[in-house]
Amino acid sequence: MPDAGAQVLSSHTGAHQIAQPDPSLLHLLWPKYLTARARSLSDERGRGARFAILGFFGLLFWSFIFGVLYRLLAYFRGVEEIGPLLAGKLLGLILIGFFSILLLSNIITALSSFFLAKDLDLLVSGPVDWLKLYGAKLLETVVHSSWMVVLMAIPMFAAYGMVYKGGWWFPFIALAVFLPLLIIPGVIGSALTLILVNVFPARRTRDILSVIAVLAAGGIVLLFRVVRPERFSSPEGFRSLVDFVAVLRAPTSPMLPSEWAQEGIMSWLQYRLDYLPFYLLWTTAAAAIVFGALLHRWLYVKGFSKAQESSERWARGGAMRRFGAFVLRPFSILKRELVLKELRLFFRDTTQWSQLILLGVLVVVYVFNIKYLPLRGEGITMFLRNVVPFLNLVLAGFVLASIAARFIFPGVSLEGRTLWLLRSSPMSMRDLLWSKFWVGTLPLLILAVGIVGVTNYLLDVSEFMFAVSLFTITLMTFAVAGLAIGFGTMFPQFETENAAQIPTSFGGLLFMMSAIAVIGGVVIFEARPVVTYLRARAFGEPHDIGGMIFGFGLAALLCISATVLPIRLALRRLNTIER
């Protein structure tokens, strides 16, 4: 390096003639590799345990996907004529799903890696060839967007390979098909982002994209629910077998790379190797890279410059202040300001809006499912009609935990960079947690009571079950919020810039596991008194009041402990954080 420094200095003085600097693609990627290596070698406390837990759940997840697919494909394999067609269709569906996810993911990731990343100032101002910059950033985008899909694809391909006896060459065939399937959406996604950034400023593009992405995902889920695919499982849905086979034989979307990939894989697995899909995939990937590079050369400099512009937004916030003055009047100035700050930051952050849309979709799908439960008619007893809403509490609790993971869990992490202000002020960390807890819990409680009330109304439950549901969901809400604050503070992600990534951290995983454990515990404690009560009503047996008090008391105790203890631990942890 000293030699390089001397060369640079002397080149300015014109003392020596040196060759034009031309850092290689590998050189541009070198810092990424060093960062990853430093991260993997860091001797952070509890890292081994963290990896062990993540590894365990990863393996569990893989085994689950593999197991389900293996059974399904084994069943298909036993069905003559239609079996391989169904397996091919299923593969096509999975691959088109992957392709869509990759496309969306690449569009969003390209915005960060090509336009907002911190290393860009250095790279763009340096003597870096445009093609190498494109190559480095494209690779970065593809890796960041695709790793999760790759992890999901491994058990899937394994199941296909094992059921259809793909042999030792099958992993290479799968790789030959899957690599271009990762590259093509990467190039298309990056190109689309490049065009968008040239039209809008980058920060505004990010807002637009996050809303589009969530709307698209929500739309697919909603469509899926409205179509109700479970209806197709009834045999009377098909007019004739010949029609059905004809539909299966026809390619779904012959112009899509996912269809070529499916063709390639299935041709190998059915011992009739067809080279055309492989040619199509690789030539398309190569052509895409060439066109992507040309577009990059044409538009990148202009787009990058435009990406530096801010979105210039003004906010007067008069309504929020009036709300604060009116509703928060009983509280101290400090608490009022903390709550107002939380609300302003939440409503002005468009990434939170997209999460709100997702939440809306989740709730609608959930209520839809409850509405279509076949709980009326013959064979449906009063007992069953009341047990279902009780089990519904588990689902509602899970929905609450997911929402808390998105909105309450990241609260303390998001204070990371501004913690200096709060710590140097005379406020106590208890006040900070207080504001985070209540600003998160109250809307969650309204939502929880709302969805349980509506679903219970749709299920036409008895007054007793209505009361039990509301009592339980209220307690669960506090417990879930307490756990979210607790784990979010004990495992903060101060360096994360994207709030959406915080719930997927190790602490987020622990939070979800503990929330599910508490929800399960509550339902187990309450199961006995509820069943005893319903039996007593159905068969005229005497009520066991002592047993009911004991069961509901235990559930309440569990929820109160899950609310208070994590917050206490969080307070202790927050007081020791030095930033």
Added chain:
Amino acid sequence: MITLKQLTKQYGGFTAVAGIDLEVPRGELFGFLGPNGAGKTTTLRMIAGILRPTSGTVEIGGIDVARDPVSAKMKLGFIPDRPFIYEKLTGAEFLTFVAGLYDQEGPRVEHRARELMALFDLEEWRDELVESYSHGMRQKLIISSAFVHRPEVIVVDEPMVGLDPKAARILKDLFREYTNRGHTIMMSTHTLEVAESMCDRIGIIQAGKIRAHGTMADLRKHATDGATGLEDIFLKLTGENAARELVDVLDA
């Protein structure tokens, strides 16, 4: 007004601040100088109550920051070296929020916030989100926030970073006027000219220890071989002879 007794901070086996004793009286502007990594920021962040000392005490106006942090911090305003603030608040909202942390609100606070923003040419930006502010504007906003609740002591880490010459001049005048009114400022800076022209006393810190402190006259006496400017004194005391070799490097 600020009293440090045997103040020590260790990160694992590394000692960032090693037993500092220092007294900064009311009405004084004390400058803290030292090479990068000498322990300036760590010391200031311990005074502000952000970092907890491994041992030793910090007192503000006779109140121990560790024992009674709320009372001690009520007297304090802190300006960090890196202007991280809430991106989605407007400048005016940020100042109101900071005043709220000190239990202050109402027309007087709003008037003062308006005055401070006008002083630093931020008035036109008061209703714009902080995310659209430049680095220098953020720094000005943070400086304003340190004054908005009328603290008795201000602790400043590198105040001039990112400021334009006009804002730097305003800040110098503000600091001077502020100390003339009996308040206390402790600041770290790399700008020796700023320290020389503004500070009543200067402390030079290296490897976590104060090598020398006093007025410019005291420091001149401390540096033995007739160094007169603060730069020479600084380099002499901190042993930064390597800086002199720069010319040799450039000529190589």
